[in-house]
Amino acid sequence: MDGFIELCGIRKVFPGQSVPAVDHASLTLKKGEVFSLLGPSGCGKTTLLRILGGFEIPDEGRILIDGKDVTDLPPNQRSINTVFQNYALFPHLSLWDNVAFGLKMAKKPKKFIEDEVDRMLDMVDLLDQADKKPHQISGGQKQRVAIARALINKPQLLLLDEPLAALDLKLRQRMLLELDRIHDEVGITFLYVTHDQGEAMSLSDRIAVMNRGKIEQIGRPMEVYEAPSSSFVAAFIGDTNFFRAKVVSTVSEDYSMLAVDGLPEVLAYNDKKLQNGQQVYLSIRPEKFRISREAPADPTHINMMRGKILDIIYLGSNTKYRVQCDHHILMITQQHARFLLDMKPFTWDEEVWVSWNADDGYMLQRFEESDTNLLGIPPVEDTVP
Amino acid sequence: MSRIRRNSRLPLFVSIFVMVFLYAPILVLVLYSFNDSRYPGAWNGFTLKWYRTLLEAHTVEARDIWRATRNTLTVAFSATLISMVLGTMAAWALYRFRSRLQKFHQALIYAPLVVPDILMGISLLMLFVNLSMKLGLTTIIIAHTTFCISYVALVVFGRLQDFDHTLVDAARDLGANNWNVGRRVLFPLLGPGIIAGGMLAFTLSVDDFVVTFFTSGPGSTTLPVQVYSMMRRGTPTLINALSVIFILVTFSVVIVSQRMIQKRNSTHSRV
Numbered sequence: 262m263d264g265f266i267e268l269c270g271i272r273k274v275f276p277g278q279s280v281p282a283v284d285h286a287s288l289t290l291k292k293g294e295v296f297s298l299l300g301p302s303g304c305g306k307t308t309l310l311r312i313l314g315g316f317e318i319p320d321e322g323r324i325l326i327d328g329k330d331v332t333d334l335p336p337n338q339r340s341i342n343t344v345f346q347n348y349a350l351f352p353h354l355s356l357w358d359n360v361a362f363g364l365k366m367a368k369k370p371k372k373f374i375e376d377e378v379d380r381m382l383d384m385v386d387l388l389d390q391a392d393k394k395p396h397q398i399s400g401g402q403k404q405r406v407a408i409a410r411a412l413i414n415k416p417q418l419l420l421l422d423e424p425l426a427a428l429d430l431k432l433r434q435r436m437l438l439e440l441d442r443i444h445d446e447v448g449i450t451f452l453y454v455t456h457d458q459g460e461a462m463s464l465s466d467r468i469a470v471m472n473r474g475k476i477e478q479i480g481r482p483m484e485v486y487e488a489p490s491s492s493f494v495a496a497f498i499g500d501t502n503f504f505r506a507k508v509v510s511t512v513s514e515d516y517s518m519l520a521v522d523g524l525p526e527v528l529a530y531n532d533k534k535l536q537n538g539q540q541v542y543l544s545i546r547p548e549k550f551r552i553s554r555e556a557p558a559d560p561t562h563i564n565m566m567r568g569k570i571l572d573i574i575y576l577g578s579n580t581k582y583r584v585q586c587d588h589h590i591l592m593i594t595q596q597h598a599r600f601l602l603d604m605k606p607f608t609w610d611e612e613v614w615v616s617w618n619a620d621d622g623y624m625l626q627r628f629e630e631s632d633t634n635l636l637g638i639p640p641v642e643d644t645v646p
Numbered sequence: 647m648s649r650i651r652r653n654s655r656l657p658l659f660v661s662i663f664v665m666v667f668l669y670a671p672i673l674v675l676v677l678y679s680f681n682d683s684r685y686p687g688a689w690n691g692f693t694l695k696w697y698r699t700l701l702e703a704h705t706v707e708a709r710d711i712w713r714a715t716r717n718t719l720t721v722a723f724s725a726t727l728i729s730m731v732l733g734t735m736a737a738w739a740l741y742r743f744r745s746r747l748q749k750f751h752q753a754l755i756y757a758p759l760v761v762p763d764i765l766m767g768i769s770l771l772m773l774f775v776n777l778s779m780k781l782g783l784t785t786i787i788i789a790h791t792t793f794c795i796s797y798v799a800l801v802v803f804g805r806l807q808d809f810d811h812t813l814v815d816a817a818r819d820l821g822a823n824n825w826n827v828g829r830r831v832l833f834p835l836l837g838p839g840i841i842a843g844g845m846l847a848f849t850l851s852v853d854d855f856v857v858t859f860f861t862s863g864p865g866s867t868t869l870p871v872q873v874y875s876m877m878r879r880g881t882p883t884l885i886n887a888l889s890v891i892f893i894l895v896t897f898s899v900v901i902v903s904q905r906m907i908q909k910r911n912s913t914h915s916r917v
Binding site: 366 | 817818819820830834
C-alpha cells in the first residue's frame, strides 16, 4: 500500500519570524515503515512533527491519513501518538496509570484496560515496576514507558521526537535495537525525528533530509549516503571531500572528464547528464579513496594522483589520513586488515598515490557556501585564476 | 564568602538569639494567659479561668469575641476561595501569554505586595464610599480579596515556572479534551500550589488589621480589630487566652502549607 499518510506542501511561519520554519514540505509515508526526518537543529523537523501531531496548525498545506484530511483536527482527535523528547510522563501517576491514560480517555472497559496495560508493560519489560512513579526509574525505562503509553491506543502513526537524545551512548544503541523490535512487533508506521544520522541510518526504511525548512532529499539510507542530491546532504550524512570542478569532455554516454584546479583530469560518473562547460561540485567520501605506495596496476576506470601525508589519526577500527594533493587537502579513511603485520605503515610526509574508482566521485550541481560553515566542512581551497 | 569554622559556636548563639527575639514576647503572652490576675505584671498563680470564660461565653466580652471570630472566619474563607479562583486564573494568564498587556498585568499583581496597607485601606474606603456601599462583611471580603489574589497568583505562578508544558501536549496527544487535561493533569500537578497559596492568603486575611480597620462597619468587626478595641478598654486577660488559641491555629496552618510547598519542590526536583 502506498500513500498511507500524505503531507502536501506544508508551510509554517512562526509569528515574528521572516524565514518559514517549514517550507513547502511534501512527503508520503507507507504503511508500516520507519521513516526518519533527519537534519541539524533548527531545520524544521520538530515543527513538521508537531504539525503532524496537531500541536501546530500549518499556514498552508494538507495532511491526509488514509485519504482523510486531518489538517484541522486537534491532537486528541487524531489517530497519531507521540513519544516526546523529554518523555513527558505524568509525574503524579504511576507507570501503570501513565500507560493506561490513553485507554481511560478513550473510555474503554475496565477489564480491557487492565489487560492491555499489562500487555504493553510486559512488552517493554517493565511489568514488575508498574507501581513506581516516573521519578523512581532510569532514563531508559522512562523511554520505554513513553513508548508503551504512546502505542497503547494502537495509533496509525507513531511520532518519535529525538527519543534517544537524553540517553548515553551504550543505552542509545540498546534502545535502537529495542525500538526496532517493538516496531516489528506492532507493525505501526513510525516517524522518527533525529539529528543523529547514525540513528536514522540504522533504524529507518527511508530518510528525509531537511535543511532550513525544506526537504532536500528522500530516499533509502543507502541512496542518501551513496547518491546525495545536494552538497548539504553529502556533507550532513557522513563526511565528504568537495572539489570545485568543470565538465570538460564526454567519454561515453555515462562518463565525463572533469577539470579540477591543480589536479590531473578526473573521470566521473555523469548520472545527471551535465553538459560540457558546466560548473559542478565533485563529492568523494573519505573511505572511497585508496592510499598506496605504488600506482594502481590496472588504471582503467580509476583516477589517481600523487599526494603527501600530512596527518595520521589512528582510530582503532580505521585510520584517518589528511593528504595534500597540490593545494587540496583530502580527508581519507582507510580500513586495515592487519595494520601491524601487512605492510610498513605510512608515515608523515610520505609521498603516496591516492586513487579512487570513477563511480565513487559524485557530481553535485547545487552547493551552498553557507553549508561549509554550518557543517564544519574544511573549505575547498580554491584559487580563482 | 567567608567560611565559619565547623566547630564554631557562633551559629548556635545566633540561632538562640533569633529564637529568643522572636518568641520571648509570645512566651510572655502564653504565660499571662494562665495568670490568675486581671492585670499584667503580677503573677498570682496558675488558672484556666480565662479559657473557661472565653469558651463558655459567659460575658458580653466573650460573646463579642466569638462574634468577631465568626466574622473573621467568614471573611477569611470567602476571600481565600475567591482569590484562589481568580489568582490561579491570573497566574495561568501570566504563564500562557507573553504580551505587553501581560507584563503590565504582572506588575499590577505585584503591586498589593509593596503598596502600604494603610494606602490600600484608605483607597478602598474611598472607593466604597463613592460607590455608596454599606461598610460590612461584603466590603471586608472585597478588600481582603484584593491583596489575597496577589499572593495566590504569585505562588501558583511560581509553580507554573517549573511546570512542563509538554505534559499538556502529551495528555492531548493521548486523547484528553480540555476538561480532562484540567482534571487529570493540571489540577493534580498545580493543586498543591493553589492550596498552598490559599493557605497563605487565609493567614494573611485572618490577621489583617489595617485594611479591615478601614473597610469594616458596625457589627462586622473582625478579631484583630476587636482585640485592638478591647486592649484600649484595658481587659487583656481574655485576649491573652484568645491569642494563644489564635497562635496555635495560625501556626498549624502555616506549617501545613509549608509542608505542601516543600513536598512539591522535592518531588519536582527528582523528576
